[in-house]
Amino acid sequence: MTARLTIRGLTKRFGTVTALDGVDLTVAEGEVVAVIGESGSGKSTLARCAVGLTRPDAGAVWHGETDLATCGRRTLRALRRQAPLVFQDASLALDPRQRIGAAVAEARIVHGLPPRDDLLAPVGLPPDLARRYPHELSGGQRQRVLLARALATEPTLLLLDEPTASLDTLTRADVLALLQNLVGLRGLAMLLITHDLPAAAVLAQRLVVLEQGRVVESGPVASLIGRPTHPHTRALVAAAR
Amino acid sequence: MSLLTVRDLGVTWSGVPVVHGVSLTLERAEGLALVGASGAGKSTIALALAGLLPPAARVSGAVACDGAIGMAFQDVGAGLNPVMRVGSQVAEMVSVPRAREALRDAGVEDPTAVWRRYPHELSGGQRQRVMLAIALAGEPAVLIADEPTTALDPTLRVAILERLSALRRERGLALLLITHDLAIARRAADRIAILSNGTIVEDGPAADVLAAPRTGAAAALVAAMPRLPEAGP
Numbered sequence: 280m281t282a283r284l285t286i287r288g289l290t291k292r293f294g295t296v297t298a299l300d301g302v303d304l305t306v307a308e309g310e311v312v313a314v315i316g317e318s319g320s321g322k323s324t325l326a327r328c329a330v331g332l333t334r335p336d337a338g339a340v341w342h343g344e345t346d347l348a349t350c351g352r353r354t355l356r357a358l359r360r361q362a363p364l365v366f367q368d369a370s371l372a373l374d375p376r377q378r379i380g381a382a383v384a385e386a387r388i389v390h391g392l393p394p395r396d397d398l399l400a401p402v403g404l405p406p407d408l409a410r411r412y413p414h415e416l417s418g419g420q421r422q423r424v425l426l427a428r429a430l431a432t433e434p435t436l437l438l439l440d441e442p443t444a445s446l447d448t449l450t451r452a453d454v455l456a457l458l459q460n461l462v463g464l465r466g467l468a469m470l471l472i473t474h475d476l477p478a479a480a481v482l483a484q485r486l487v488v489l490e491q492g493r494v495v496e497s498g499p500v501a502s503l504i505g506r507p508t509h510p511h512t513r514a515l516v517a518a519a520r
Numbered sequence: 521m522s523l524l525t526v527r528d529l530g531v532t533w534s535g536v537p538v539v540h541g542v543s544l545t546l547e548r549a550e551g552l553a554l555v556g557a558s559g560a561g562k563s564t565i566a567l568a569l570a571g572l573l574p575p576a577a578r579v580s581g582a583v584a585c586d587g588a589i590g591m592a593f594q595d596v597g598a599g600l601n602p603v604m605r606v607g608s609q610v611a612e613m614v615s616v617p618r619a620r621e622a623l624r625d626a627g628v629e630d631p632t633a634v635w636r637r638y639p640h641e642l643s644g645g646q647r648q649r650v651m652l653a654i655a656l657a658g659e660p661a662v663l664i665a666d667e668p669t670t671a672l673d674p675t676l677r678v679a680i681l682e683r684l685s686a687l688r689r690e691r692g693l694a695l696l697l698i699t700h701d702l703a704i705a706r707r708a709a710d711r712i713a714i715l716s717n718g719t720i721v722e723d724g725p726a727a728d729v730l731a732a733p734r735t736g737a738a739a740a741l742v743a744a745m746p747r748l749p750e751a752g753p
Contacts, residue, residue, distance in 0.1 A: 317673035318644065418558070447558045447700040452744035474673055477746040504748055518674035519748050 281308045282343070283436050283468040284329065284362070289338035291324050291492075298324040299335070300492040306436065306468050313471040313479030313500075315515060316489035322472045323367065325489070326440045329470065330364045331355050342436070360390040362436040363429040367444055369421035373413040379424055380409025386431040395431075402427045402457060419450035423457065430461070436468040437461075443478050455481055476519040480504055488512045521586070523548050523694050524569075524662050529581035531564050531573065531718075539564050539718040542581070546662060549688045551695040553705030553726070555741060556715030562698045563594065565715070566666045569696070587661025592654075594667040594698075596647045600639040606650050607635035614657045625691075626653035627683040645676040652680070656687070663687070666698040681708045702745040706730060714738040 284306040291299040298321045306312045316322045327333035329340055331347045340347040342358045350358070363386075366372040373382055383398045399406060402423040413421055422442060429437055442458065443451045455478055461467055462482065473479055479486055480500050487497040488511060496509040507513045522545035531539040539561040546552050556562050567573045569583055570591040593599040601609055611619035623631035626649040639647055648668060655663055665684065669677040685708060687693045697708050705712050705726065712729040714722040716737035722729060733739040 317675065448702070448744045448746070449557045449700075449740060451746070475746065476674065477748050480748055501749075514675050516748065518678045519746070 282306070282341070283308050283310070284470060285339075285341040286325075286329065287339050287341075289325065289328055289335050289340065291321075291328060291333065291335045297492050299328065299338075301338070302489070302492070302494055304470075304487055304494070304497075306470050308435075309466045309468055310485070311462055311469040311471060311483040312485045312487060313473060313483035314487045314489055315473060315476055315479055317474055317515075319491070320489045321492040322474075322489060323440055324492075326364055326438055326470070326472045329438055330359060330362060332364070356390070360392075360432040361434050362438060363432060363434055364438040364440065365425050365429045365442060367441040369418065369425050369445070370413065372425055373421060375413055377412075378409065379411050379413065379416070382413075383409075383424065383428045383431055386428045390432050392432065398431045399424075399427050401430050401461070417450070418446055419453055422446065422450075422454055426454075426457070426461075434467070436470070438470045438472070440472045441474070442471070443473065443475050451475075451478070458482055476504075476515055488515065522546060523550075523586050524589075524696070525582075525584045526569065527582045529565065529568060529583065530579070531561070531568050532578040532580075533576065537718060539568065541719050542715075544713060544720065544723070546694045546696060548661075548694055549692045550711070551685070551688055551697060551709040552711045552713060553697040553699055553702075553709035554713050554715055554720075555699055555702055555705050556737070557700060557741070560715045561718040562700070562715055563666055564718075566591065566664045566696070566698050570664055585662055588658050589662045589664060590655035590658060590660030592652050592663065592665045592668050594670060596639075596644070596651050596671070599651050600647060602639055604638075605635070606637050606639065606642070607631075610650065610653050610657055612654075618659075619653070619657055622653040622657040623650070625656050625687065626650070627679065628653060644671055645673075645679070648672060648676075648680055649683075652683070660693070662694045662696060664696045664698065667700070668697070669699075669704060677704070678707070684708055700741075702730060702741050703747065714741065 282305050286304040289299050289302040314322055328335045342362055404423050443454055471482055483500055486500055486503045488495050490511045496512045504516055507516050524546035526544045529542040554562055568579050570589055610622055620631045628634055628649050669680050684695055688695055699705055709726055712726045713720045714737055721735045722738045733742050
């Protein structure tokens with residue numbers, strides 16, 4: 280299978296703290312890979328490096344055949360259209376003074392794409408929601424708006440940073456069902472960054488376990504959950520049982 | 521007579537009933553999880569039982585408790601004073617030795633190390649334990665823990681829930697756990713009460729509610745419960 284995203288030897292330090300230490304990871308076309316780890320394991324830094332928002336100290340990130348470190352600004356912009364990052368905190372990621380419709384439409388405008396008026400439909404939101412402001416929506420609806428904005432540019436890879444972290448159980452289940460549908464219907468590749476192991480098990484084909492910036496274990500979901508070998512993976516599986 | 525008895529509790533905000541007809545009992549060392557979706561009225565009940573609702577809320581019904589009620593709040597960031605050292609916050613209402621003991625009860629391994637720190641210098645798990653220590657400092661008979669593990673990593677979540685279970689076993693503490701997550705309720709409670717639209721729609725032993733929910737609200741929560749698939753061959 281063709282690699283949609285390839286990360287090799289990715290290293291990032293913040294002062295004396297090594298956030299990422301030689302991380303290797305590949306997401307194939309149409310594949311869902313979940314990066315699992317606890318707070319401070321380097322998950323969000325990995326997501327930011329993967330879309331060029333944070334420059335690594337060492338290592339490389341390729342989107343298909345394009346190396347993020349050497350590509351020009353125009354290419355980087357096109358890559359972000361094809362591989363948007365959906366941020367963790369939906370209430371911070373949306374402009375509180377911008378109506379939902381404008382926030383989603385803006386994603387197409389900045390990439391020079393023609394406008395469309397059905398951008399909320401793929402995430403199951405009614406069209407009349409477009410006139411509302413973020414504070415008028417529930418947490419689950421805001422999360423869907425972020426997904427709608429990411430899908431608006433017709434991507435081939437979605438990077439999701441903790442898409443279920445701030446949701447209650449029922450809303451979490453709704454968002455997971457939506458993501459499963461999107462993967463099934465669109466054949467999207469996905470890099471899911473999460474500490475929610477059950478959510479990762481539902482969505483992903485492969486898991487990558489991150490601890491203090493290092494990949495300690497990776498493999499297919501069934502074998503990694505059924506027979507975890509690293510103590511950290513075993514602890515994560517035990518906590519989720 | 522039960523340690524905590526609540527009869528026909530009702531809470532009205534601006535004429536709108538948000539909690540109605542809630543009755544429950546809690547025995548010594550028992551763990552009861554009050555489970556419901558966002559907006560079901562869980563935190564309102566917790567605040568009403570602790571007597572912390574603002575005057576604008578009209579509370580009806582009867583609450584009887586044979587001992588003090590301690591409350592660990594959901595939002596640790598808002599629950600701790602950011603400009604006050606941890607030790608001073610825990611010792612605000614009790615003696616210093618009792619405050620140190622409460623920190624140990626809450627699972628803080630080295631109370632001396634955190635005593636002079638400010639909340640922002642602690643990890644999320646440590647802040648949650650400090651919050652728990654404040655609730656335990658007055659040696660309550662009943663602890664109300666409102667979503668005590670929401671913002672925590674899974675392994676920390678398990679550690680806090682195990683600490684709460686240990687306090688029930690060792691001290692006879694009665695626990696009223698407020699959560700939206702049945703997976704958490706299963707780990708920490710003997711009984712589960714399902715709350716929907718401000719009223720308890722189902723109440724029973726945890727295993728029974730999880731295995732055979734009788735109401736739509738309970739069935740939806742059971743279906744949405746985060747769980748790992750069974751291990752493969």
